[in-house]
Amino acid sequence: MNYRFHNLLGAPYRGGNTLITKNTQLISPVGNRVSITDLIKSETITLPVQSSSNICRLAASPDGTFLLTVDENNRCLFINVPRRVVLHRITFKNQVHALKFSPDGKFIAVGTGKLLQIWRSPAFRREVFAFELVRTFAEFDDKVVAIDWSLDSEYLLVGSKDLTARLFYVKKLKGALNKPFLFLGHRDTVVGCFFGVDKQSNRVNNVYTVARDCYIFSWGYSGSDPKLDELRAEDSEPPSPGTPERDMEENIESSGDGNVRKRKNFDGILEKKEYLHRGKWERLRKDGFMQGSAKVTSCDYHRGLDLLVVGFSNGVFGLYQMPDFVCLHLLSMSREKITTAVFNELGNWLTFGCAKLGQLLVWEWRSESYILKQQGHYFDVNCLAYSPDSQLLATGADDNKVKVWTVSSGFCFVTFSEHTNAVTALHFMANNQCLLSASLDGTVRAWDLLRYRNFRTFTTPSSRQFVSLAADQSGEVICAGTLDSFEVFVWSMKTGRLLDILSGHEGPVHGLMFSPTNSVLASSSWDKTVRLWDVFEGKGAVETFSHTHDVLTLTYRPDGKQLACSTLDGQIHFWDPINGLLMYTIEGRRDIAGGRLMTDRRSAANSTSGKCFTTLCYSADGSYILAGGSSRYICMYDVADQVLLRRFQITHNLSLDGVLDFLNSKKMTDAGPLDLIDDDNSDTEEGVEKQTRGDLGYDLPGSMPNRGRPIIRTKCLRIAPTGRSFAAATTEGVLVYSIDESFIFDPTDLDMDVTPEAIDAALNEDQPNRALILSLRLNEDALIKKCIFAVAPVDIPAVVSSIPLKYLQRLVEALADLLESCPHLEFILCWCQELCKAHGSSIQQNSRNLLPSLKSLQKAITRIHQDLAAMCSSNEYMLRYLCSMNIKN
Incomplete structure (x- = not known):
C-alpha cells in the first residue's frame, strides 16, 4: 500500500515558460506540477511538489539547484531540485508576469503587477522570513512583462505593457542617479528586452527590445552625456521611503560632473564609475518580422552567439542573427501560437512549447534535427492499458488518438490517429505486440507495436458506438460493447469476421471483461444488470445478476x-x-x-x-x-x-x-460565480487561453x-x-503511482552504528557479508549495489544464505534494477540463482509480500532473454560455420 506519486504522463506541457539548466535538464510546468526532462538520457520525471493552482512562471538559479515557481494565485515555491523538496513559500500581492535570477544567483527580480521587486535569494539558510525584499521600483504605468539582467548583476532591463523599456541600476544611489533610462518609440507591449555584450571587453554595448506588433528595436550606447544628466538632475525627485533597501547603497563621493561619479574602492582609493542608465542611448535601427497580422508571443536572446529566436501567434518561429538582423530560419511548428521559446546555455538547442496543443519540442538548429518531440492529448484521457510486462502504457483520449508510453522514461514513442472519434477502451494482447482500441466511430482496431501500423479493423453491419472492449486469454475472440444499440459484438481475431451478436441488455454496455480462468464473458450495463455469457458455446446469457x-x-x-x-x-x-x-x-x-x-x-x-x-x-x-x-x-x-x-x-x-x-x-456575484464569468478585456496573449475539456x-x-x-x-x-x-x-x-521509488529515504531498522562509514569500514576489512546487511538496513540503493559488487563470485552462496528474510525484498529489488542497467549479466544471474536455492522455501511461504518484487525480477530476466535470443537466432548460421571450421592458431 506504500504507493507514492511517481510520474505524470499524457501532458508534457500546458503553458508558462520553460527552462534549460546547465546539466541539460528541461524544466516545464504541467498544470500545478513541474516536469524535468533529461535531454541526454531521454527520461522525464515529475516533481512530487504541487502548487495551489496552475503554474504560470518558472525561474532557475544559475547552477540549476534552486527553482522558483509562481502559480495563478501568485503563490511562489522555492524548490531544491536535486532533493525535490520545498524550502520556502511566499505569496505576492499582484500577478507575476516576469521572474528571473541574477547571474550571480544572489538576487531575484520579480515583476509583480506594476512593480519591479528585487529579493535576496534564500539559498540554504534556515530562516523564518527567508525572502528578504531588497528594493522596489514603482516606475511603471502598466504590468511588467519582461526582465533581463546584465552579466555583472548590476543592471536590469525591464519591459512593460506601457510600451516602454527601462534600464535600472540595481544598487541604490544618491539623488537623481536612481532615475532609470527610458527606451521609447514602441507601439505595442514590450514582450522581450535583452542586453547585448561586446565580445572583447565583455561590457554592455547595445540593447534589443522586441514589441508585440512584430518589431525589434536596436539601441546603442554612446557614452556619458553631462548635459542630459544635468537636466535630469534638475527634475529629479528624492527616492520614496517605505521599502527596506539595506546593503544596496554605494559609497559615493560628491562630484561636479553628471554621469561619472567617484567612489571609494576596497583600498580607499577614489575611482570613477560610469553608469549605463545615466548615459546616452540612441536607436540604431528598427526591423520588422513581416508576419502580417500575427503577434509576437515569445522570444529569447543568446548573448554568446548574438542570436534571437522569436515565436509568433500563427505558429511560426524565426531565428535571427543580430545585430544585422539576418534571418537564419523561418519555420512553422503548428497553427497555434508558440507560448515559449528559449535557448539552452550553449545556444545550439531551441525549446518551443505550444500550450493549446500540449506540444514540447527541442530543436537543434544547426543540423535541423529534433532532440525532443513530445505532444500530449488535446483532451482528457478516457482509457488506459498496461502491457503484460508492465513496460508500456497505452492511453486513449477524446482527441481520437492512441498513444503508447514507455513507463520507465515517461516518453511517448508512437501515436495512432486513424480513429475518427473518441477512443473509449484499450486492451493489450498477451503477446505484448498487439494493442486493441475501441472508439465511438464504430470500429475496433488492432495495432502492431513492431511495425506501428493498423493491421486489422473490426466493424459492424451498421454504425455503432463502442464504449467497452475485451479479449479472451487465447486472443482468438474480440468483444466490444455498444452505447447506442445495447449489444455486444463478437469477432474472430484471425479472420476479422463478425461471429456473433449478444443481445439482452437494455442499456449501454459500459463494462466488459473475460474471466481470467475460463471463456465466460461478463458484461455490465446501465439496465441494472450484470450478465455472464458463454461466448464459445453461443447459448446466450448464462447468468444474470440484478x-x-x-x-x-x-x-x-x-x-x-x-x-x-x-x-x-x-x-x-x-x-x-x-x-x-x-x-x-x-x-x-x-x-x-x-x-x-x-x-x-x-x-x-x-x-x-x-x-x-x-x-x-x-x-x-x-x-x-x-x-x-x-x-x-x-x-x-x-x-x-x-x-x-x-x-x-x-x-x-x-x-x-x-x-x-x-x-x-x-x-459569488449576481451573475454567478466570479470564476465562470467571461472577461472580454482579459489578456490572452500572456497566458494559456481557458478551454473546455472534451x-x-x-x-x-x-x-x-x-x-x-x-x-x-x-x-x-x-x-x-x-x-x-x-x-x-x-x-x-x-498519474503514475509506484512503490519502486528509491529516491525516498525509508528509515527502517536503523541504529546509531548503521552509517555509510561503517559500510565502507566493513568492506575495507573484507567483510562483505556484514557490509551488505548494513546497507540493506540503511536502505540506500547505491550502497546496496556497491556491496553486491564487492562480493566475490565464490562467496555468493555463503553471503546469500546469511541474509535475513526481512531483507529479501530489498535485495531482489536491487538485483532487478541491476539487470536493467548492469553489463555484468552472469554475475547478477548467479546472485538470483543462489537466492532461489538458499531461500526457496521462504520465498514460497511469503509469496504474497515478495510477489511484486519477484515479478519485477522476472520481467527483467525475460526481457534480457528475448534480446539475447534474437541476437543468437540472427547469428545462428554464423556460429555453426565457425564451430564447424578447424581453426588453427
Whole structure:
C-alpha cells in the first residue's frame, strides 16, 4: 500500500515558460506540477511538489539547484531540485508576469503587477522570513512583462505593457542617479528586452527590445552625456521611503560632473564609475518580422552567439542573427501560437512549447534535427492499458488518438490517429505486440507495436458506438460493447469476421471483461444488470445478476473466483461468478464524496452527483481493489475485510473544479460565480487561453454537465501486472503511482552504528557479508549495489544464505534494477540463482509480500532473454560455420 506519486504522463506541457539548466535538464510546468526532462538520457520525471493552482512562471538559479515557481494565485515555491523538496513559500500581492535570477544567483527580480521587486535569494539558510525584499521600483504605468539582467548583476532591463523599456541600476544611489533610462518609440507591449555584450571587453554595448506588433528595436550606447544628466538632475525627485533597501547603497563621493561619479574602492582609493542608465542611448535601427497580422508571443536572446529566436501567434518561429538582423530560419511548428521559446546555455538547442496543443519540442538548429518531440492529448484521457510486462502504457483520449508510453522514461514513442472519434477502451494482447482500441466511430482496431501500423479493423453491419472492449486469454475472440444499440459484438481475431451478436441488455454496455480462468464473458450495463455469457458455446446469457441501480463498470479478480461491480448508488458489489451468489457489499458514497462544483446549488455534503465509482481495478494478488470516479479521491479497499485502507487525493489544483469542499462566498456575484464569468478585456496573449475539456458527449444518469472550468475526475484505473505501480487517467493527466521509488529515504531498522562509514569500514576489512546487511538496513540503493559488487563470485552462496528474510525484498529489488542497467549479466544471474536455492522455501511461504518484487525480477530476466535470443537466432548460421571450421592458431 506504500504507493507514492511517481510520474505524470499524457501532458508534457500546458503553458508558462520553460527552462534549460546547465546539466541539460528541461524544466516545464504541467498544470500545478513541474516536469524535468533529461535531454541526454531521454527520461522525464515529475516533481512530487504541487502548487495551489496552475503554474504560470518558472525561474532557475544559475547552477540549476534552486527553482522558483509562481502559480495563478501568485503563490511562489522555492524548490531544491536535486532533493525535490520545498524550502520556502511566499505569496505576492499582484500577478507575476516576469521572474528571473541574477547571474550571480544572489538576487531575484520579480515583476509583480506594476512593480519591479528585487529579493535576496534564500539559498540554504534556515530562516523564518527567508525572502528578504531588497528594493522596489514603482516606475511603471502598466504590468511588467519582461526582465533581463546584465552579466555583472548590476543592471536590469525591464519591459512593460506601457510600451516602454527601462534600464535600472540595481544598487541604490544618491539623488537623481536612481532615475532609470527610458527606451521609447514602441507601439505595442514590450514582450522581450535583452542586453547585448561586446565580445572583447565583455561590457554592455547595445540593447534589443522586441514589441508585440512584430518589431525589434536596436539601441546603442554612446557614452556619458553631462548635459542630459544635468537636466535630469534638475527634475529629479528624492527616492520614496517605505521599502527596506539595506546593503544596496554605494559609497559615493560628491562630484561636479553628471554621469561619472567617484567612489571609494576596497583600498580607499577614489575611482570613477560610469553608469549605463545615466548615459546616452540612441536607436540604431528598427526591423520588422513581416508576419502580417500575427503577434509576437515569445522570444529569447543568446548573448554568446548574438542570436534571437522569436515565436509568433500563427505558429511560426524565426531565428535571427543580430545585430544585422539576418534571418537564419523561418519555420512553422503548428497553427497555434508558440507560448515559449528559449535557448539552452550553449545556444545550439531551441525549446518551443505550444500550450493549446500540449506540444514540447527541442530543436537543434544547426543540423535541423529534433532532440525532443513530445505532444500530449488535446483532451482528457478516457482509457488506459498496461502491457503484460508492465513496460508500456497505452492511453486513449477524446482527441481520437492512441498513444503508447514507455513507463520507465515517461516518453511517448508512437501515436495512432486513424480513429475518427473518441477512443473509449484499450486492451493489450498477451503477446505484448498487439494493442486493441475501441472508439465511438464504430470500429475496433488492432495495432502492431513492431511495425506501428493498423493491421486489422473490426466493424459492424451498421454504425455503432463502442464504449467497452475485451479479449479472451487465447486472443482468438474480440468483444466490444455498444452505447447506442445495447449489444455486444463478437469477432474472430484471425479472420476479422463478425461471429456473433449478444443481445439482452437494455442499456449501454459500459463494462466488459473475460474471466481470467475460463471463456465466460461478463458484461455490465446501465439496465441494472450484470450478465455472464458463454461466448464459445453461443447459448446466450448464462447468468444474470440484478441490482437496484445502474451498473457502471465491472472487473474480475485475477484468480477468476470473484467479480466486482459498482453501481450508481456508490456501492461496490462482490459476486461469486461460479455459484452466482452475492458475497458482500462495500458502501463507498462517503469515501468518494467531497468537492463542490461551481455550478452546484447544493453543498458538497448534500449533493448526490458524483458519489459513485466509474472505474475499478483489482491488485495483482487480488487482496485489495482500487476505485475512482467523478471525485478528487481514489479509494483503496481491503477486499476480505471490506474496509477503506487509503485514499489518494489526485490533485490540490484549485484551477480545477471540484477540489474545494466549500466555495468562497466572496467570489459569488449576481451573475454567478466570479470564476465562470467571461472577461472580454482579459489578456490572452500572456497566458494559456481557458478551454473546455472534451468529453464523450454523454453523462452519467443524474449528473449535471459543467461548462466552466475542467472538473476533476478519474476516468480509468489500471494496476501494472507486476503490482509495483498503478496508473490513473485523470483531468490532470495520467498519474503514475509506484512503490519502486528509491529516491525516498525509508528509515527502517536503523541504529546509531548503521552509517555509510561503517559500510565502507566493513568492506575495507573484507567483510562483505556484514557490509551488505548494513546497507540493506540503511536502505540506500547505491550502497546496496556497491556491496553486491564487492562480493566475490565464490562467496555468493555463503553471503546469500546469511541474509535475513526481512531483507529479501530489498535485495531482489536491487538485483532487478541491476539487470536493467548492469553489463555484468552472469554475475547478477548467479546472485538470483543462489537466492532461489538458499531461500526457496521462504520465498514460497511469503509469496504474497515478495510477489511484486519477484515479478519485477522476472520481467527483467525475460526481457534480457528475448534480446539475447534474437541476437543468437540472427547469428545462428554464423556460429555453426565457425564451430564447424578447424581453426588453427
